[in-house]
Amino acid sequence: MIGRRRFLGAAAGSLALAACQAPSSASHIEGGFDGIDMARGHALRDGSLAGKAPDESRRTRVLIAGGGVAGLAAARALRLAGVEDFVLLELEDAMGGNSRGTMVKGLPCPMGAHYLPVPGDDAPEVQDLLEELGLRRRVAGRWEYDERHLCHSPQERLFFEGQWQEGLLPVQGVPGRTLEQYRCFEALVESLRQQGHFAIPMARSVLGPEQLALDAQPFDAWLARQGLDDPHLRWYLDYCCRDDYGAGSGEVSAWAGIHYFASRHGFHAPGGAADDSPERDAVLTWPEGNGWLTRRLAEPLEARRALCGQVVTRIAQTRSGVEIDAFDAVRRALVRWQAEHCIVALPVFVAARVVQSPPDFLRQAAASLRHAPWTVANVHLRAPLADRPGAAPSWDSVLYGTRGLGYVDAGHQRLDPTPRETVISWYRPLGPSRYDAGVDGRRLLLERPWGGWRDELLAELSAAHPDLAELATRVQVTRYGHAMAIPTPGLLAQLGGKPQRLVREGRLAFAHADWSGYSIFEEAFSRGHWAGLAVAGRPSA
Numbered sequence: 001m002i003g004r005r006r007f008l009g010a011a012a013g014s015l016a017l018a019a020c021q022a023p024s025s026a027s028h029i030e031g032g033f034d035g036i037d038m039a040r041g042h043a044l045r046d047g048s049l050a051g052k053a054p055d056e057s058r059r060t061r062v063l064i065a066g067g068g069v070a071g072l073a074a075a076r077a078l079r080l081a082g083v084e085d086f087v088l089l090e091l092e093d094a095m096g097g098n099s100r101g102t103m104v105k106g107l108p109c110p111m112g113a114h115y116l117p118v119p120g121d122d123a124p125e126v127q128d129l130l131e132e133l134g135l136r137r138r139v140a141g142r143w144e145y146d147e148r149h150l151c152h153s154p155q156e157r158l159f160f161e162g163q164w165q166e167g168l169l170p171v172q173g174v175p176g177r178t179l180e181q182y183r184c185f186e187a188l189v190e191s192l193r194q195q196g197h198f199a200i201p202m203a204r205s206v207l208g209p210e211q212l213a214l215d216a217q218p219f220d221a222w223l224a225r226q227g228l229d230d231p232h233l234r235w236y237l238d239y240c241c242r243d244d245y246g247a248g249s250g251e252v253s254a255w256a257g258i259h260y261f262a263s264r265h266g267f268h269a270p271g272g273a274a275d276d277s278p279e280r281d282a283v284l285t286w287p288e289g290n291g292w293l294t295r296r297l298a299e300p301l302e303a304r305r306a307l308c309g310q311v312v313t314r315i316a317q318t319r320s321g322v323e324i325d326a327f328d329a330v331r332r333a334l335v336r337w338q339a340e341h342c343i344v345a346l347p348v349f350v351a352a353r354v355v356q357s358p359p360d361f362l363r364q365a366a367a368s369l370r371h372a373p374w375t376v377a378n379v380h381l382r383a384p385l386a387d388r389p390g391a392a393p394s395w396d397s398v399l400y401g402t403r404g405l406g407y408v409d410a411g412h413q414r415l416d417p418t419p420r421e422t423v424i425s426w427y428r429p430l431g432p433s434r435y436d437a438g439v440d441g442r443r444l445l446l447e448r449p450w451g452g453w454r455d456e457l458l459a460e461l462s463a464a465h466p467d468l469a470e471l472a473t474r475v476q477v478t479r480y481g482h483a484m485a486i487p488t489p490g491l492l493a494q495l496g497g498k499p500q501r502l503v504r505e506g507r508l509a510f511a512h513a514d515w516s517g518y519s520i521f522e523e524a525f526s527r528g529h530w531a532g533l534a535v536a537g538r539p540s541a
C-alpha cells in the first residue's frame with residue numbers, strides 16, 4: 001500500500017507534471033498509446049491466469065520464454081549449433097521487446113532502443129552478428145562498418161543558453177573552471193580504465209576490490225569526493241546516467257557512472273588528451289532504431305517457431321524436463337508445453353514470478369533489482385522544424401536541463417536531402433532523478449492519458465522549436481513500466497560480486513539484460529547467445 005508521505009509526494013509530482021501546459025493549438029494533434037498490452041502483463045501480476053487447466057498440450061525440445069533481444073539471440077545460437085526443434089513465446093504482438101520499431105503515418109521509427117555503438121573486441125558475439133548481417137566487413141586488413149548505417153554527421157547537438165551547439169557537453173561560454181573539471185574527469189576515467197577492465201559485455205569485466213568499492217557508492221557521492229562539483233559537468237553526467245540507466249547520477253553506482261565511459265571510448269574533454277580520437281562515438285542506427293536488428297533476428301524463425309501474444313504463466317522443472325504454461329491471448333487458450341530445456345529470456349521480476357520454486361539466486365536478484373519506467377513518444381511532423389541559431393539539425397538533439405532527454409530524428413539516415421515530413425522520437429526516463437522528486441513514475445504511466453505526454457513534450461521542446469505544435473500531426477506514446485534495470489549502489493555485490501556469463505539451474509538457463517544489472521543491446525544479446533549455446537551443449541568462447 002502506498003504510504004501517506006509517498007502519496008502526497010507523488011500527487012505533488014503528478015500535479016507539477018500536469019502543469020506543463022502545451023500550446024492550446026495542440027488540439028489538432030491526433031494520437032494514442034502504442035506497443036505495450038498492459039492488460040496481459042497485469043493479468044500475470046494479478047494471478048487471474050494462474051491455476052487454469054490446460055486446453056491443449058504441445059512438445060518441443062527447447063522452449064524460449066521472451067522474444068526480446070536475449071530470446072532472439074538464444075534462438076539464433078540454437079540454430080547455429082544445429083538445434084532446430086525449439087519454440088519462442090513472446091507476450092506482445094511482435095518480437096523485439098524494448099528493441100522494436102514501429103510506424104507513424106507510414107514512416108518507420110523506434111519504439112524503444114535506437115542505436116548500437118560499434119562493438120569493441122570484448123563483444124565478439126555482437127561483432128559476428130554484425131558481420132552476418134553485412135554491416136561489418138574486412139577491407140584491406142581492417143574492419144569497416146557499412147557507411148549507410150553508421151550515424152551520419154552531424155550526430156549530436158545541445159540547446160544551451162538559447163542556441164544550438166555541436167556535441168552534448170556544454171562548452172560555449174562556459175568558464176575556464178568548467179573546462180578544467182572536464183579535463184580532470186577525463187584523466188580520472190583514463191586512470192580507472194587502466195586499473196581495471198571495464199568491459200561490454202560486463203561479464204568480461206574484471207571486478208577487483210577497487211571496482212567493488214566503486215560499486216558500493218553512489219556516482220554523485222564519488223564525484224563530490226573528487227571535488228567535481230561543476231554544474232555543467234554534473235548536468236552532463238546525470239544526463240548520461242538517465243540516458244543509459246533511466247535514473248539520475250545520485251541513484252546509480254560510481255562503477256556504473258564510470259563504466260559508461262571507461263567501457264567505450266572514454267570521456268572527451270575539449271582540448272583534452274582524447275579529444276581527437278578518431279573512433280569516438282561511432283554508432284549504428286536506423287530509421288526504426290534497433291528494430292532493424294530485431295526484425296532480422298526474427299526473420300529466419302517461421303511463424304510456427306516464433307509465437308506472439310503468448311503470456312508465459314508458469315515454468316516448472318519436472319523429473320524429465322520442463323513444463324511451461326502459456327496463455328494464448330489470441331485464441332484465449334492455455335497451452336501446456338513439455339520441453340527438455342527452457343531458456344528464460346524474461347525480465348528477472350517476471351522470471352521470479354513464473355518459475356516454480358525459484359532458486360535462491362533468482363529470488364535474490366528479483367529482490368535487489370530496481371527498474372526504471374520510461375516513455376517514448378513518436379511525433380509525426382508534416383514538415384521539418386524551423387531552427388534556432390547555431391549547430392545544424394542532427395540525429396540527436398538535446399535540451400539542457402529538461403526532464404526528457406531530447407529527441408532523435410528518424411529521417412536522419414535518409415540519403416535524399418529533400419526537406420520533407422519526418423518523425424521525431426522523444427525519450428523520457430522516469431526512474432528516480434533530481435527532475436522527478438516525489439513522482440511515482442509507474443503510477444504516472446498508468447494514470448496519465450496520452451495527451452498528457454503530448455503536452456509535456458510540446459512544452460519542453462517548444463523552447464527550441466516554437467513551431468513544433470503547428471507542424472505535429474500525430475503523437476504515438478509507448479509506456480514501459482519496467483523498462484530497464486538501474487545499476488544501483490551495491491548491485492554488483494548483491495548479484496554475486498563476480499560477473500557470470502551463464503546463469504543456470506538444472507534445465508533452466510536464464511538470459512536477459514537484467515542479469516548484467518543494466519540494459520543495452522550487447523548485454524542482452526551476449527546473454528541470449530551464451531544461454532543458447534549452453535542448452536545446445538556447445539561451450540561458448
Ligand SMILES: Cc1cc2nc3c(=O)[nH]c(=O)nc-3n(C[C@H](O)[C@H](O)[C@H](O)COP(=O)(O)OP(=O)(O)OC[C@H]3O[C@@H](n4cnc5c(N)ncnc54)[C@H](O)[C@@H]3O)c2cc1C
Pocket residue numbers: 044065066067068069070071089090091092095096097098099111112113114115116290310311312313345346347350374375376480483484511512513514519520521522524
Ligand atoms: C526506451 C528505451 C530505450 C533504449 N535505448 C537503447 C539503445 O538505444 N541502445 C541499446 O543498446 N539499448 C537500449 N535500451 C535497452 C534495451 O532494453 C536493450 O537494448 C534490449 O532490448 C534488452 O533486451 P532483453 O531481451 O534483455 O529485454 P526485453 O526487451 O525486456 O525482452 C524481454 C521480453 O520478454 C517478454 N515477456 C515479458 N513477460 C513475458 C511473459 N510472461 N511471457 C512471454 N513473454 C514475456 C517481453 O514482452 C519482452 O519482449 C533501451 C531501452 C528502453 C526501454
